Amino acid sequence: MKNTNKGTRSKDSADRILDVATELFAEHGYEGLSTRQLASAVGLSIATINYHVGSKSELYGKVISRLFMRKKHS
Numbered sequence: 001m002k003n004t005n006k007g008t009r010s011k012d013s014a015d016r017i018l019d020v021a022t023e024l025f026a027e028h029g030y031e032g033l034s035t036r037q038l039a040s041a042v043g044l045s046i047a048t049i050n051y052h053v054g055s056k057s058e059l060y061g062k063v064i065s066r067l068f069m070r071k072k073h074s
Helices: 006-032 035-042 046-053 056-072
Strands: none
Touching: 006 035, 006 046, 006 056, 035 046, 046 056
16 A cells, blocks of 8 residues: 555645745735735645635635744744
8 A cells, every 4th residue: 555645745745835935925024925825835726725824814724824833843
């Protein structure tokens, strides 16, 4: 049976999306960044972005939470 490490790939994709989204939200703001722009920057489809991180507002919340946790642990 083939082991594709799907869980690992999924986490890697979500982390990559969050990394790029953090930069783009900082540069363009919430209103200035579209999901389409993010998908293009990450190299994934909008559907894949939504699958991994949810809606734009959910993504923004995850970006903010991630930044807060990094600050808290630094």
